[in-house]
Amino acid sequence: MFKTPSHILLVDDEKDFVEMLSLRLQENGEDVLAAYNGQECLDTLEKKTIDVIILDVKMPGMDGIETLKKVKKLHPLVEVIMLTGHGTIQAAVEGMKLGAFDFLLKPADFKELTEKLKRARERRKEHMERIQKAEAAMLLRQSKI
Amino acid sequence: MENSDMTDQINILLVDDEDDFRRILSKRLTRRGFYIRQADRGENAIQMLEEESADIVILDIKMPGMDGIECLRRIKKMPGMTEVIMLTGHADIQGGVEGIKSGAFDYLSKPVELEHLIRKIKQAHHKMQRIQAEKEEAAFKERVTQQMVVAERLVALGTMASGVAHEINNPLAVIQDSAGWLQQILDKPQMQDMPRRDDFQKGLERIEKAVKRAGKITQQLLQAVKTQTTEMADPSSFVETDLHKLAQEAVTLVEPEASLRNISISLTSREPHPSAWTDPLQLLQVLLNLLSNSVQATDDGGQVFINLAATLEEAKIIVKDNGCGISKENLARIFEPFFTTKEADQGTGMGLYVSWGIITSLGGLIAVESEVSKGTTFTITLPVKK
Ligand SMILES: Nc1ncnc2c1ncn2[C@@H]1O[C@H](COP(=O)(O)OP(=O)(O)OP(=O)(O)O)[C@@H](O)[C@H]1O
Numbered sequence: 001m002f003k004t005p006s007h008i009l010l011v012d013d014e015k016d017f018v019e020m021l022s023l024r025l026q027e028n029g030e031d032v033l034a035a036y037n038g039q040e041c042l043d044t045l046e047k048k049t050i051d052v053i054i055l056d057v058k059m060p061g062m063d064g065i066e067t068l069k070k071v072k073k074l075h076p077l078v079e080v081i082m083l084t085g086h087g088t089i090q091a092a093v094e095g096m097k098l099g100a101f102d103f104l105l106k107p108a109d110f111k112e113l114t115e116k117l118k119r120a121r122e123r124r125k126e127h128m129e130r131i132q133k134a135e136a137a138m139l140l141r142q143s144k145i
Numbered sequence: 146m147e148n149s150d151m152t153d154q155i156n157i158l159l160v161d162d163e164d165d166f167r168r169i170l171s172k173r174l175t176r177r178g179f180y181i182r183q184a185d186r187g188e189n190a191i192q193m194l195e196e197e198s199a200d201i202v203i204l205d206i207k208m209p210g211m212d213g214i215e216c217l218r219r220i221k222k223m224p225g226m227t228e229v230i231m232l233t234g235h236a237d238i239q240g241g242v243e244g245i246k247s248g249a250f251d252y253l254s255k256p257v258e259l260e261h262l263i264r265k266i267k268q269a270h271h272k273m274q275r276i277q278a279e280k281e282e283a284a285f286k287e288r289v290t291q292q293m294v295v296a297e298r299l300v301a302l303g304t305m306a307s308g309v310a311h312e313i314n315n316p317l318a319v320i321q322d323s324a325g326w327l328q329q330i331l332d333k334p335q336m337q338d339m340p341r342r343d344d345f346q347k348g349l350e351r352i353e354k355a356v357k358r359a360g361k362i363t364q365q366l367l368q369a370v371k372t373q374t375t376e377m378a379d380p381s382s383f384v385e386t387d388l389h390k391l392a393q394e395a396v397t398l399v400e401p402e403a404s405l406r407n408i409s410i411s412l413t414s415r416e417p418h419p420s421a422w423t424d425p426l427q428l429l430q431v432l433l434n435l436l437s438n439s440v441q442a443t444d445d446g447g448q449v450f451i452n453l454a455a456t457l458e459e460a461k462i463i464v465k466d467n468g469c470g471i472s473k474e475n476l477a478r479i480f481e482p483f484f485t486t487k488e489a490d491q492g493t494g495m496g497l498y499v500s501w502g503i504i505t506s507l508g509g510l511i512a513v514e515s516e517v518s519k520g521t522t523f524t525i526t527l528p529v530k531k
């Protein structure tokens with residue numbers, strides 16, 4: 001079965017982890033980019049179209065929550081899935097309040113991750129479609145004047 | 146003030162070789178409500194005390210065979226807190242003094258005046274009670290200090306272990322995803338004819354299983370440390386909990402394992418519906434840990450008991466078994482994270498550590514008593530009010 005790849009951005013400071021998870025997602029036919037800190041994540045978003053970000057909460061420098069805030073401000077339509085350790089579940093809750101789509105405990109179950117990715121992408125699609133409809137309606141009204 | 150007139154609770158052994166004297170005195174003391182046994186010789190007295198100890202021994206000094214002083218010395222070497230009142234012959238102050246030097250409470254010279262003797266008995270009994278109370282208090286203080294030392298150690302160990310667990314989680318995730326990636330590749334149609342594919346499959350499955358196990362351990366550990374460091378459990382998960390129902394649930398869950406080995410689990414409670422304001426899921430977790438430990442420690446055909454009691458102030462949950470028991474050295478360590486005497490795939494040593502963390506965060510206490518090859522008793526005390 002053919003499926004259009006999702007554009008996924010994986011953000012984590014642990015390089016081996018990013019690499020392996022990328023390989024797995026690519027093996028499933030996804031299009032994956034990597035960023036190793038919050039700033040790189042923001043830079044990538046400026047240059048590329050991204051559907052879903054998988055974002056680690058615990059990173060040195062700009063942490064996951066800070067990054068999430070900026071992402072949501074600059075690119076509100078990009079969906080974010082947070083990755084958290086056990087002690088940082090509080091951060092996951094905060095992330096959800098700030099507009100993250102969902103969260104996963106590390107080490108995450110791959111099946112669960114792909115499931116959540118799928119739903120995040122669907123939500124983004126619906127969201128985009130509604131915006132397009134609204135824009136079309138607006139154009140229509142303008143042309144009538 | 147008279148201390149009390151509960152003379153029937155004072156257990157006396159009267160030792161004298163003069164039969165008439167002994168019988169008459171015994172009769173009089175019995176009439177005054179004391180519980181009296183009699184011995185006619187020192188040797189017999191010692192034997193009787195070995196069978197059943199006495200609070201007070203009234204002891205004649207001059208007896209054939211083992212004399213009073215020798216008998217007194219032996220009594221003082223016995224465990225227990227027996228007080229001895231010596232009876233001396235008329236004007237035998239020498240013997241009385243020697244008795245006191247050897248640990249007698251006091252001496253009376255014959256002929257004995259009954260009221261005088263009774264006064265002495267009560268004084269001696271009073272002294273005994275005071276010493277006993279002091280001993281109990283010292284033991285209590287010792288237990289409290291010990292618990293505090295244990296608590297400090299556990300918190301320190303937990304902090305360290307959780308740091309390690311955090312660090313291990315990342316490499317674990319890498320291992321898991323590496324194995325998962327290879328598995329994905331192996332599942333591709335073009336890989337179905339790969340040489341030795343089954344061996345690869347087998348290796349990957351082992352890795353996955355081991356990673357899952359390691360993940361579970363770090364998870365449990367972090368969970369346990371979290372419940373302790375947040376000091377108190379989340380009060381929003383507290384409800385009025387029927388302890389009998391909860392314990393019944395725990396029994397139902399452990400019963401399959403127990404019945405396989407013919408181990409009976411019996412649940413009794415003093416009140417019909419003992420209850421507490423607490424977190425039922427967390428408490429269930431503790432009961433499951435204790436019950437499965439008991440079942441694992443018990444031989445085929447053994448017995449496990451759960452006993453519940455609740456007052457307006459606190460609830461007690463006692464889990465008792467007649468299993469293998471715990472040695473003294475191990476007893477000091479069973480609440481530590483990762484302390485286990487079981488085979489690697491049988492136990493990780495987290496059960497009691499987790500339980501301790503939960504009970505502490507619920508504002509309760511967990512204590513243990515055990516004797517090797519006799520059995521083990523865990524006692525949980527929980528506050529019951531909102
Ligand atoms: N009822 C009991 N009788 C005898 N020994 C016990 C009992 N309960 C606990 N122990 C001893 O205490 C140790 C620690 O118990 P704990 O429940 O913490 O870990 P475990 O049972 O070994 O492993 P886990 O609970 O993680 O599967 C046990 O290995 C055992 O030696």
Ligand SMILES: [Mg+2]
Pocket residue numbers: 434437438492495496497
């Ligand atoms: Mg156990």
